[in-house]
Amino acid sequence: MTNNIYPDLSMVFAENNVMDDSIITEAERLEIELKHNEMYGLKYQKYDYLLDISEVVFSPNHVKATVNLTENHDVVFTATAPTISKMRGLEHEITLMNNGSGWLIFEDKYEDYIWTLLKKSNLSKREVFAAMEDGYRSFLYNNEAKKTAIGINNVVTNYVYDRIGARNYAATYWDVYNPNYYNFNNIPDTGDCANFVSQVMHEGGGIPETSDDQPTYGWYYNSVQDYASAWTGVPSMYDFLLNGACCWEEGPKALLSSTTQLNIGDVIIFDMKSVGGTYDHATVVSSVQDMGNWTYFPLVAAHNDNRFDYPFTYYQYYGTYAFRIINDPEY
Numbered sequence: 338m339t340n341n342i343y344p345d346l347s348m349v350f351a352e353n354n355v356m357d358d359s360i361i362t363e364a365e366r367l368e369i370e371l372k373h374n375e376m377y378g379l380k381y382q383k384y385d386y387l388l389d390i391s392e393v394v395f396s397p398n399h400v401k402a403t404v405n406l407t408e409n410h411d412v413v414f415t416a417t418a419p420t421i422s423k424m425r426g427l428e429h430e431i432t433l434m435n436n437g438s439g440w441l442i443f444e445d446k447y448e449d450y451i452w453t454l455l456k457k458s459n460l461s462k463r464e465v466f467a468a469m470e471d472g473y474r475s476f477l478y479n480n481e482a483k484k485t486a487i488g489i490n491n492v493v494t495n496y497v498y499d500r501i502g503a504r505n506y507a508a509t510y511w512d513v514y515n516p517n518y519y520n521f522n523n524i525p526d527t528g529d530c531a532n533f534v535s536q537v538m539h540e541g542g543g544i545p546e547t548s549d550d551q552p553t554y555g556w557y558y559n560s561v562q563d564y565a566s567a568w569t570g571v572p573s574m575y576d577f578l579l580n581g582a583c584c585w586e587e588g589p590k591a592l593l594s595s596t597t598q599l600n601i602g603d604v605i606i607f608d609m610k611s612v613g614g615t616y617d618h619a620t621v622v623s624s625v626q627d628m629g630n631w632t633y634f635p636l637v638a639a640h641n642d643n644r645f646d647y648p649f650t651y652y653q654y655y656g657t658y659a660f661r662i663i664n665d666p667e668y
Contacts, residue, residue, distance in 0.1 A: 361455050363445070365462045370451055372466065376473050377650040383413040402433040402440065408447075414648055417626055420636060423645045425512040449642050450618070453528075454609040454654060457617060465654075468610035472655040498589075498662050499543045503602035506541025507533075507623045507638040511645040515540070519561035521569055522641055529640040531619045532558075534604055535568045537638075538589050538621075538662070542602055547587045556581065556588035571616045575606050578660045591660035596649060597632040599659055600625060605637060605649050608656035618652060635659075 361369070374380065392405040408427040413419060432444035460468065510533070514520050518536060521529040535558065538544045547555030549563065556577050558564040567577035567588075578591040591604065599605070599622050607618040620637035623646050628634050636646040649657070 361462055361465075366451060366455065369455070369462065369465055369469075373469060373654065376469065377476075377648070377653065378414075378416045379648060379651060380415045381412050382415045382418050385411045400435050402435075404431045404433065405429070406431065416650075417634065417636060417648050420624070420626065420646050422636070422647045423512075424647070425643045427642050450652065453641070454617060458609045460610065464610075468655045471610075472653055472657070476650070476653060476657070496543060496545060496664060498538075498602060498664050499541065500600060500602040503537050503542040503621065504623055507537050507621055508645065510536065511623075511638045511640070512643040514640075518558065527569075528618075531571050531574045532569045533638075533640040534574070534619045534621045537602070538604075542589075542662075544589050544662075544664070545587045547585045555585060571606060571619045574604075574619055575616050575658065578604060578662075590663050592663060594659050594661040596635055596657065596659040597628070599633060599635045599661060603635070603662050604660040605635065605652075606658045606660065607652045607654070608658070610655040616656075616658070620649065620652060622649075 387409045389407040389409070390404060391407065392403075394403045396402070406429050408429055409425045411421050411423050413421055427447060427449055430446040431442060432446075433440040434443040435441075455465065458465065458468075514529070515536060518532060521527050521532050535556070539546060539558075546557035547565070549555065549557045549559060549565070552563070553566050555565045556567045558568045566573040567581070568574070578589055579593060581588050582590045589604075596605065601622055601624060603622045605620050605622065606616050607620070608616050609618075618639070620639040622635045623638040624636045625633040626636065635649045637649050637652070638645045639647070639652075644651075
């Protein structure tokens, strides 16, 4: 995503840019983010940013410079203090222009969660605001749909979901990817979020994979050439969590619940109102904060971008689906 921060400088390069009102600009993106953060009380109480610069390239006349860097941060949100929420590995390509009196940022290319959603949704700023308001009303009145997984009462399992193991795995691999699994961020227009959540449930939580005798069906991973769509794809994961009990004894089973009833190792899937009308992002609960009255506020871990103990509301722009993993004595 190309983000033009200084409109006056961008006019110098107007011949290289196509003006399109349907494309959300950096200024609009920041407006959307600020409105979202205001809705959910995501204000920083403390923050610590670290920028790792890997390369600086100057043009021959030293009028232009390109800086490649990686953004990392540790922040404390007022709503979830004193928990430290972490983000790592957000790559930027920043273009600086020398206007004669100093260097100004002309362009900042990066691909974070919000930019990914906005591109995928193909909505205007007005439509994004409308979707955010719909999602916020659902959040306020706790109108999340609650469905019962198909055949859930008839399932017999011989394993227990290890929630502490799930958190430990997430804490280990949220920013250092497990080399035993392919990084699906390397495939254009894909992502590694569902792959990471599946690993947490299987490697950390001990939930066994299904058989692989029906290619692409079930929930399993053998290699980058051989895996089930429910392991790596968010829409398929949603379907398997809710309905997998109809056909498989193995694999995760879940009840669609309320975010206030989630525990460590549970899964939250997000939907940004989009043209395709599908589910967009998967996260796993890495910790919870006790809000009293037997209600809890989930913090999540995720890939693309790599985040740990982040408020789940950071991702809530439209639809939020809270999956309570079963096969656990407490349920």
